[in-house]
Amino acid sequence: MAKQTIVVFGATGKQGGSVVQSLLKDPKTAEKFHVKAVTRDVNKDSAKALASLGAEVVSADLDKPETLAPVIKGAYGVFLVTNFLEKLNAAPEIVQGKAAADVCKAEGVQHLVWSSLLNITELTKGKLSNVHHFDSKAEVEQYIRDLGIPATFFLAGYFMSNLPGMSIRDFGGGNWGLGLPTPADAPIPLFDAEHDTGKFVKGIFLNRDKLLGERVYGATDYYTPAQIIDEFKQVYPKVADRTAYNELPGDMYKGFLAGAGLPESFQTEMLENHQLFSVAGYFGGADLKGSHAIVEEPLTTWKQYIQDHPAFAEAK
Numbered sequence: 001m002a003k004q005t006i007v008v009f010g011a012t013g014k015q016g017g018s019v020v021q022s023l024l025k026d027p028k029t030a031e032k033f034h035v036k037a038v039t040r041d042v043n044k045d046s047a048k049a050l051a052s053l054g055a056e057v058v059s060a061d062l063d064k065p066e067t068l069a070p071v072i073k074g075a076y077g078v079f080l081v082t083n084f085l086e087k088l089n090a091a092p093e094i095v096q097g098k099a100a101a102d103v104c105k106a107e108g109v110q111h112l113v114w115s116s117l118l119n120i121t122e123l124t125k126g127k128l129s130n131v132h133h134f135d136s137k138a139e140v141e142q143y144i145r146d147l148g149i150p151a152t153f154f155l156a157g158y159f160m161s162n163l164p165g166m167s168i169r170d171f172g173g174g175n176w177g178l179g180l181p182t183p184a185d186a187p188i189p190l191f192d193a194e195h196d197t198g199k200f201v202k203g204i205f206l207n208r209d210k211l212l213g214e215r216v217y218g219a220t221d222y223y224t225p226a227q228i229i230d231e232f233k234q235v236y237p238k239v240a241d242r243t244a245y246n247e248l249p250g251d252m253y254k255g256f257l258a259g260a261g262l263p264e265s266f267q268t269e270m271l272e273n274h275q276l277f278s279v280a281g282y283f284g285g286a287d288l289k290g291s292h293a294i295v296e297e298p299l300t301t302w303k304q305y306i307q308d309h310p311a312f313a314e315a316k
């Protein structure tokens, strides 16, 4: 039987890269699916690495809608992710997502997996109205639903990669810690995007009929900041007695981001993003059990993720 083609956007990045790896490294899916990996630059090393895995590397640009139909044409499935961080602006992300959705509709794609997030303005009844990169993805989700495209919505948890070096580090004099504008007992759905996105998305493609119209929540588990730092101490006992969690006042947290050259609008957005954990829940309080049920391989735990992490070399 001819293979079904799955087009993977963001293939040189964390989420899409993990999807390509999962689909091609599992003989079951490698046999069933032909994978087209999308990048704007087919000549870069990360694109060539995808080709060596067996992907067909193709060029398209989400900012140039005319480039999308040639890569999506004839596809059975599409994994679609947009990158808010490249422009730090939600508006172009909405334009990109809708343009790709239009092409999926026109080309009769049978299973679109959109990397979505919840609408936080609605979830919090306007209390947190600046988490634009969530609201933008939710707007595209609604657009896909309205178009009637057969789709499943994959919601990525809080990336583990956000923490080492930025939020967890030596704050001076060998005093390690985690500083976030978040209560110590707030639940954070931690997710290893680079290694685990594909485990969920492969499960979605293999369980299409059950999951059309559904949301799948991508996270290993909910961890509190207290637990995150406690497990850090267990993995790095040498610095344990000089390691603590510090709940940061909002202004201080924004000051750190300002010091890194980030604009005020993004400082506010990230502050509200971290307040979300205790205000309404990153996934609105959703349980992860149903999402874990479609995953075949073990998910990366926080302890596994930080073991031997280069950002913690000095803590060894």
Ligand SMILES: NC(=O)c1ccc[n+]([C@@H]2O[C@H](COP(=O)([O-])OP(=O)(O)OC[C@H]3O[C@@H](n4cnc5c(N)ncnc54)[C@H](OP(=O)(O)O)[C@@H]3O)[C@@H](O)[C@H]2O)c1
Pocket: 009, 010, 011, 012, 013, 014, 015, 016, 038, 039, 040, 041, 060, 061, 062, 063, 081, 082, 083, 084, 085, 086, 133, 156, 157, 158, 159, 162, 193
């Ligand atoms: N950090 C978190 O905790 C978190 C949590 C949930 C969701 N997210 C979301 O995750 C998204 C980023 O995903 P990621 O981390 O997997 O990305 P990433 O590792 O930063 O890589 C970005 C990918 O997007 C592709 N891309 C960017 N602009 C493109 C364009 N105009 N046309 C085609 N491809 C384009 C890049 O491809 P080329 O450069 O090769 O063209 C690259 O593969 C963001 O939207 C963010 O909001 C983040």
